[in-house]
Amino acid sequence: MNSGWDENVLLFKHPSLPMSQAHFQIQQSSDWTLRAALPSDLESICRIFLNGLNLSLPHRRIADEFYNWERDMASNGKLRKRFSNSLGDEQVRMCLAVSQTTAGDCTVENVLAFVQYNPATEEENGRGELMYLFADPQHHGRGLGSALIKWVKSEARKDPSPPAQRPAKVLVKCFASNVAGVRAYTRAGFVPVFEETEPDIQETMQILEWTDAIAEV
Numbered sequence: 001m002n003s004g005w006d007e008n009v010l011l012f013k014h015p016s017l018p019m020s021q022a023h024f025q026i027q028q029s030s031d032w033t034l035r036a037a038l039p040s041d042l043e044s045i046c047r048i049f050l051n052g053l054n055l056s057l058p059h060r061r062i063a064d065e066f067y068n069w070e071r072d073m074a075s076n077g078k079l080r081k082r083f084s085n086s087l088g089d090e091q092v093r094m095c096l097a098v099s100q101t102t103a104g105d106c107t108v109e110n111v112l113a114f115v116q117y118n119p120a121t122e123e124e125n126g127r128g129e130l131m132y133l134f135a136d137p138q139h140h141g142r143g144l145g146s147a148l149i150k151w152v153k154s155e156a157r158k159d160p161s162p163p164a165q166r167p168a169k170v171l172v173k174c175f176a177s178n179v180a181g182v183r184a185y186t187r188a189g190f191v192p193v194f195e196e197t198e199p200d201i202q203e204t205m206q207i208l209e210w211t212d213a214i215a216e217v
Contacts, residue, residue, distance in 0.1 A: 032112055032144070034151060037094035039087050044111035045094075046079050052134030056178050062201060086116055093117045095151050097135070097144045112139045115148040120159040120169070127209070128156045130172040149188045157212060167212040176204040 037045065053063040072079035086092045097113040113135035120128040130152050135144045156168040174181045176195060186192070190208035198205050 032099040113144040117152045127169040170210045173205045176206040
């Protein structure tokens, strides 16, 4: 059971996927909703990514070391390119948790969290990869991460892969020193399988894998 979830079900179309893969059926909370990411969400996604990355390690602010907002959000900036490429790639699936606030006649949508899932391929032995999952720090503890992980699992179950690779599998990398992050993934059914050093930042990454051995309710 996911705390804060109700029985409502949403059906929406991902703008970058062919129709055969376009519709995701998911649930919503009473105060936020999941929807497909759009190109217009780029700036919100990048801000959440940087804030989340800075909180991923207890001893370093990684985003501040590698990114500068004005430089890297310019037309050819590396941060803009990283996520604009993902938003425009039919093989990448991105989902947001959003809320709405109303002031007078205006309704403003706020992006609270996002996840990027790269579907399984034969080259990856039929395993999908949860590339990024970050929530705005102001909205931690609202069940956003659990909801987005549930969404990733539902997408993994739909991935085409060789029969020998079923049940569905998803890999995720998490900083080994990010104890809260590793704990959250293990609570969601991911199992640590090995560790590796990320050469660009010289930090140990914990690689975890989720296997859909038993259908979840």
